[in-house]
Amino acid sequence: MTVQQLETVEQEFLAYVKKMGSYGEALSLVFWDLRTGAPSKGIEQRSEVIGILSADIFDMSTSEKMESFLKELEGKEGLSEITVKTLTECRKEFDRNKKIPKEEYQEYVKLQAIAESTWEKAREASDFAMFEPYLEKLVAFNKKFITYLGYEGTPYDRLLDEYEPGVTVEVLDRVFGQLRESIVPLVKQIAESKKELKTEALFKHFSKAKQEEFTLKLVEELGYDFEAGRLDETVHPFAITLSQKDVRITTRYDENDFRMALFGTIHECGHAVYEQNISSDLMGTPLSAGTSMGIHESQSLFYENMIGRNKSFWKRHYDRLKEYSDGQFDSLSLDEYYEAINESKPSFIRIEADELTYPLHVMVRYEIEKELFNGNLQVKDLPKVWNEKMEEYLGIVPENDAKGVLQDVHWSGGSFGYFPSYALGYMYAAQFKNTMIKDIPNFDALLEEGNVTPIREWLTENIHKHGRLKKPLDILRDVTGEELNATHLIRYLEAKYKEIYNL
């Protein structure tokens, strides 16, 4: 191929990939709409639209055209970095979609749908046996897929790689072990401490309209660009990217627990700010997305906890919160409020857990998944193992499976290997923060001033802008000079919680 021919093929390839992205954008709009107010009677027909657009993307990702692009471009000199990395993403998709026989995959997709609706009923009835046969099939499918796709290390590493490239069982065992050694004793110390936090005010009535007003101003100040996004209500809040110029966030208002909307929106804002600030050079390629689930979660958790649950942040905002509220905070000092929103105690439900105990919930799931795929754990034994692990890590045992092994939707959709990302997010965030304060030593003062811009810009410069150009552990290494470790997270949690609980 001449240089000119190569350039032509490269341009055609990028246009082809952009078209796939446009189908994805339409699909994202459909999902956003479904979750923010699409009328119920239209859903059945809308699922046809989803099927068609998904099939278009799938077909394009495995087409002869794609195959020939890969063949003609891979390994060639003179391609842009964006093209090279885009080829890597397309190759990964191509191989995965080609290696799994189409019929088996279609069967699996059908199973996912039935499994998810069965899981809903099983959780409702707190009846694991109802869900068990479906979960067994989902595990079996995934084991088969792992053999089709191949793996280095252990079978479960293959699943982890989908969500957090480079993070293996070996890595997780090390960092989760390190984290657990420090957290489990700390959780115990807190449980034994005599300190009573004043949390009643958190659950007093706070009008939805006022919450909304307060939250909107807050996320705007935090750097969320409303000209490239919007905030809507939904049942299970999420952030969704249509394009990097249209990244939408959603929230849910609970008039008897304002933390739901407040910290939930700040969390989604962290996800959205990441995607809004990816370099525009990557627009229209699969690189215009967060690089991994864990790095994504590091951004949402950075916003939610390092900013949103920081005392300096509330030095600025607490008086305004009082103004908007119905008076419940009038007799609560700033310190008392800060402690209340940072209360930690073992609980059954992961998504309701506090910053300190949350990673332990994740580890329960990680140990189970690891044993399912690398060991001899049987699906039927999950409830028992779940409860044992909860006892071991958190010191509590759920009274039923609805509050235990059946609580999460993930497994019913066949998502194994996803959970560790949540805990990785905490570690990444703490590592980033540790480096950031060397560049921005006045971090707390900036929060108190309401000037988040330097912090957001630091994140953009170091993390956001790269999109998927860099792998998660490369970003971590480039930014912090360190490998993944739990040291900074442990230091952060110990400092914070020892102060709050006078330990």
Place this chain on the structure above:
Amino acid sequence: MTVQQLETVEQEFLAYVKKMGSYGEALSLVFWDLRTGAPSKGIEQRSEVIGILSADIFDMSTSEKMESFLKELEGKEGLSEITVKTLTECRKEFDRNKKIPKEEYQEYVKLQAIAESTWEKAREASDFAMFEPYLEKLVAFNKKFITYLGYEGTPYDRLLDEYEPGVTVEVLDRVFGQLRESIVPLVKQIAESKKELKTEALFKHFSKAKQEEFTLKLVEELGYDFEAGRLDETVHPFAITLSQKDVRITTRYDENDFRMALFGTIHECGHAVYEQNISSDLMGTPLSAGTSMGIHESQSLFYENMIGRNKSFWKRHYDRLKEYSDGQFDSLSLDEYYEAINESKPSFIRIEADELTYPLHVMVRYEIEKELFNGNLQVKDLPKVWNEKMEEYLGIVPENDAKGVLQDVHWSGGSFGYFPSYALGYMYAAQFKNTMIKDIPNFDALLEEGNVTPIREWLTENIHKHGRLKKPLDILRDVTGEELNATHLIRYLEAKYKEIYNL
């Protein structure tokens, strides 16, 4: 082909058409989103999505696959009525899209975009000369397209046929002439009448939140199904069909003129109720849509005027309106209110015109379009002819072109032949009403009771359910036993306005 083979091809054809419909559904969602709050920075990339989905539909409508379906199925015995009529729709699309050379059409699409943005600026500056060269090109393109597509009767009939199949210049000259002969003198009589209507209350402050609450309840009572639709805010209100199970309406609130949202929403509700009640047998085919612009407009106008501006309707709702309002109606009797919302006087802007003068605005445009395509009228002479016609029909001359020939967006998008549908809607509605009251003699009593169901069911049974299975004039004939005429509209308007103005 054996019967079995034919059946297989028929099923494949219907699946193919359904897929086209699904792309259309995704596209409708994109348009709805763009007009109800999509963030501004995302629009440029979203236009790529629009381009791709539109191209998919276009390509499918002119593909070799489509050609072979048409060839194998057209004229065959044993096909369902739905298939036969769907073939007719597809043939029409196929021929139109094939007969116009693709390059010319693409050039035309580009022109449309530039022309529309130029028109906006020209209207802003009230400078027809700025828009003139673009309008000239648009007319020239359409003249060329007419020769490609061919026509019976006159060239302009070809354009009319796009919006109102079967309604020709011959028909329009007859019915518009009949209508004008009665309306023009009536408008003059009203202008000369001494009666002063008490309209000040209409323009007093009415809070948006209260308007919204009132309007929502109203359209629900009028039979709009909120499980198959939703109401949002927008700048230029519209109804849009994603599928017949998801037909959305939009509105605009003016706190100093509540009529905008109230009658606007009732109008869009009429459009939406039509599409929501098309027979579900037609779902997934191009027949699942209103049969023509005119019949569509007959339903929205029936709702807006025959129901929403009817005195019996307000006997039920006026007290509630008073409750929701800020007190401005307290000293206005029901009769005075009824007269105020039915005030008629010549005005410059079509979309602000009342029920009586509105058709005259349409006729000004009709006469101009007819002369442009069938006669010798030159684009440069449009402002002059516009003002002459306004003088002749409405007795007023706009002070500038912004309030005259430049007021409507339609021509800038190349939509010639569309305007007559608006006036046809009035005639159809009056003809339908005349027949309906033979079946439902207690029409007014039902409105007063708030029981619109029998009225809605009558419209569904006679009009809605057929979708595009029947052509507009066939529906009219089947329902009323009459040809298109202005008699019932004239009677309705004369009775109404002579009472209001004591003539």
